[in-house]
Amino acid sequence: MTKTTTVTTIFGPVRVQHLERASPELAMVRHQVAARVYAVEGNQVAGMLAISPAYDDQEWGDINLGAEKIRALVPTRFSVIFGRVRTRALLDGTPVRHSPILTIDGAEVQAPGLTLARGGDTTDFPVTIRTGDWTSKPASALVAASTYEVIRAVLTVHEADTDRVSDADRAYARYRTPDRHASAQRDLRAALRLRDQIQERINRLETYLTVTRS
Structure with a gap:
């Protein structure tokens, strides 16, 4: 059992606890590479x-x-993940693993694709409320503000553990290196093709100028 840290927010204290991967609470939570989950x-x-x-x-x-x-x-940067998209089981009855669920004032809040600068602002993003398997609506200003405070509290605890952050960074970099190298190689091939096209144009222009000067 990891310790619980209490962080003061404008809406009162928020207790934050890091959950180990084997925690029962994470049985149905979809695992994200190098992610650290907090209750x-x-x-x-x-x-x-x-x-x-x-x-x-x-x-x-x-x-x-x-x-x-x-x-x-x-x-x-940090990717902040919360909010499930669907709850229905698959056609074969298999339960669907989902992202961590966060409720504010009884509503499931979401902010898909959220990434934040480290040590930066945690209030510059839209917050929605889940209304169905595939639907949502904008959260009220109060719920959004509370969500910002909760995220700030968790990031405060997460960033304070520099070893945990460093370990996650290394694990994530190792995982992403193959696909990032592959995409960079595709971009390099495209750049080399462009270079060859530009060199051909240079050659044609130089040939024209050489011939017409004589």
């Missing part, structure tokens, strides 16, 4: 959310060369 409890707050590393890749555009993806060398 939370507080005023109108209950449930879990997961924190995993994320890369801060950038997209650069050039009117002549096209878009270029600048890949970060190490993870520098």
Whole structure:
């Protein structure tokens, strides 16, 4: 049993506990590579959310060369995962594993695809409430504000354990290296084709200028 840390928020104290992978509470939670799952409890707050590393890749555009993806060398953001999409069993009756469920004021909150800067703002994203297997609606301002506070509390606890963060970063980098190398190689092949096309154009122009000068 790991210790529980209490974090003060504007909505009252939130108790945060890191859950080991073998915890019974995670039996139906879908495992994300290098994710660390935390249980939370507080005023109108209950449930879990997961924190995993994320890369801060950038997209650069050039009117002549096209878009270029600048890949970060190490993870520098956090992916925050909570909210299930569906609850019905598969056709063969197999129960569906889902992301951690977080409830605020009795409603299941979601923020799909959420990544946040480390040590940065935790309030610049939309929060929705799950209304069905595939449907949701915007959360009220109060529920959204409470969600921001809960995420801030969990990130505070997570970032304080630097060994845990470092271990997760290394595990995530190892897992992502093959697919990131493959995509970089595809981009490199495209860039080399472009280089060859540009060199051919240079050769044609130089040949024209050479011939017409004589």
